[in-house]
Amino acid sequence: MKTLTALFKSNIREYGMLIALVAIMIFFQFATQGILMRPINITNLVLQNSYIIVMALGMLLIIVSGWIDLSVGSVAAFVGAIAAVLMVKLGFHWSLTMLLCLVAGALVGAWQGYWVAYVKIPAFIVTLAGMLIFRGLTLLILQGEAVGPFPVEFQRLSTGFIPDIFNFEGFHITTMLIAVIMVVGLFVMDYRARQNQLRYGFEVTPMYFFIAKNALISGAILGLCYLMASYKGLPNVLIVMAALIALFSFVTSQTVIGRRIYAMGGNEKAARLSGVNTPRLLFLTFVNMGVLAALAGMIVAARLNTATPKAGVGFELDVIAACFIGGASASGGIGTIIGAVVGAFVIGVMNNGMSIMGIGIDWQQAIKGFVLLMAVFFDVYNKNKG
């Protein structure tokens, strides 16, 4: 049997960032005298970071493909502006507006994807141009001013909570029910995967490690949901986010298209010579990013209840940092959805915790930059050792 330390070492790369996230949360829990884990703050944390996570899902695919997208902040602002003009100035229905906005995002993605995938201009340049183009168009559409407020239904995308079918005073039982279903579901899936591996004679982690890991993850989910249940329950946006995380995890790990994206990022030439239509695949990856940036743009606009020319400035940096903190490789082919989500939470918790502590934006930026560097260093160090 493997010793505990050997086990820890072989899993540190996979769970390293998760452990770091927990450590950071514990640190801020003390540093903020318990404010971090208060139900209202946990809910806020989710709301504040939802759009970063949504965009990180698309960004991860782009980074795994071997490229980068610097324009997502501007695209989010651009789509937010379109939403504002459609609903506030032209009186479109909110549902039609949302649909049109997603289409607009897809078109933006197609525009950038065309230049990167078919004309073969490096994505860094195309999306740097996009960053300027869509920021400019945002200003143009909004004519330089904030436009709002939005219909209540649209605002609910960001500020609403799921209804409680049990209507219990002071505690959101539906939330807990969903949490329990989720925990059981995750456990069953993980157990099945382990059984499958055993069946094929692969090395698996010992049972006690497996149970401990699942107990920790279940505990974390139940705990966080309990905190949110004692405030207003699960925010709508969290449901959207969780569904997207599940969808993208599935796509990246279980589907043909996911496998091909990793192959393309790992060695574009080999993938092409294996019959993968790499230009089209890369194009679609950018379209996907555009749609997710559009969704994020709407979430931001709904949260602020106005579309402003300055919305989304600097988002791209948090989104890209989330992917790299989560273990994605800048040269492509490596990275996981869960990693990017954990990375986004690392950034989110630090933003939130440092703000509560009253640390100025100057130090916040510097510390965040340092953490990004250390996270990647940790990854590189482990790789060289292993």
Next chain:
Amino acid sequence: MSNVILEMRNITKTFPGVKALDNVNFSVKQGEIHALVGENGAGKSTLMKVLSGVYPYGTYDGEIYFQGQECRFRDIVESEKVGLVIIHQELALIPFLSIAENLFLGNERAENGIIHWNEAISQTRDLLKRVGLDESPQTLITDIGVGKQQLVEIAKALAKEVKLLILDEPTASLNESDSQNLLNLLLQFKEHGISSILISHKLSEVSKVADSITILRDGATIETIDCHVDQISEDRIIRGMVGRDLTHRFPPRNAEVGDVIFEVRDWNVYHPLHEDRKVSNNVNISVRKGEVVGISGLMGAGRTELAMSIFGHAYGTRISGKALKHGKEIDVSTIDKAIANGIAYATEDRKSYGLVLIETIKDNITIANLDDVSSGGVINEPREIQATVGYREALNIKCSSILQETVNLSGGNQQKVVLSKWLFAHPEILILDEPTRGIDVGAKYEIYTIINRLAEEGKGIILISSELPEILGVCDRIYVMRDGKIVGEMASSEASQEAIMKCIMTQ
């Protein structure tokens, strides 16, 4: 003459879990060409890395004496300072710098950091003359072929006042005439008192130029043969390398050759950048069921270009001509269509074009035919694992598990993964481009066996190879290519190395 220039005593080097070198003794005499042979993984490269300081003093056990002095190199700079220069298999030249700039990279003709270009260029001219390379010093590396690049590497070593030149598989990517050139150069250097260590898989060239041969196997010295005293034969060397007799270097064949399965007619391809240059000129070739057809020719004859243009137009522009399978025209205009029509192409450059190195064996094998292990776009992992495990056994891929990343496999095993990938795509026609390049004798034999088995199953195989013995030993029929044209065709029963070379050389 029997002055010893280099002596390595009791060298032992361990990596976590593996003893790569076990008490190796190795010595080189002044002014000799000393060949170092052994299977892949025998420890040749590790030994040279110990020698050149890539593995610094202290990370290995044993002693190194160079010109009578004990050496404790901490890095490659120190070993180069005493005149030990190693030229790696993968050339270390910067493509967009000129020959002169590359020659003095890290060794600039400079004063206070300012380069004397006139001096550098005139010295470059002298050095190029010494290696017999007729190029301007200002030519960019990217504009000259691999053979010439190899010469630039050697000139670079001369610029460092080399006393002992180490060449790791220098002719692996060279054609016959460039290889000849290079070997002659080594003989010339020998006249001038420069010793060399030649690591090579090509036994014919080893027996041609070497004064001594040291055989390594499993990290230990098996024997050192003095070519002037002992009678050497390739069989003896091979026996030493693999530890057993290889009575036949090529497995026996008994495939039945049937009807024509695939044909290319009037195939014309133009260079993708220089659009008026024809790289394939009216090519007509065919392959029968169960037949292995060889394409022989020099580097740059357009063999790879022809193969890739047939495989989904992966190379070239303005492609015209017909591809026929079982007499019916098929569409090969994109790679996925070519694959769907039963064509597979295993590339000559498995690291950059064949494998996704950071991915597992399993993922590499299934990538060209994910449809077979998925339904509705969702991969059925159990089915995928089952299929992959089968290939691991059938092709004898040596690995810890099919979930191992391909980057850590040896060349022969990587090649087997590439072959598995294409077998999994169930092709009827396989184009194999230099399938045994850079892999050892034992693994070569296994690859030949696989080729024979495929032929027996009724597939048509087109084999591109620069090694004439291989073409003669494996193929039923041989095409000879020169300047994008098929200039000869012969049954292998009537062919000989001389006949093929004559066909290549006569204009």
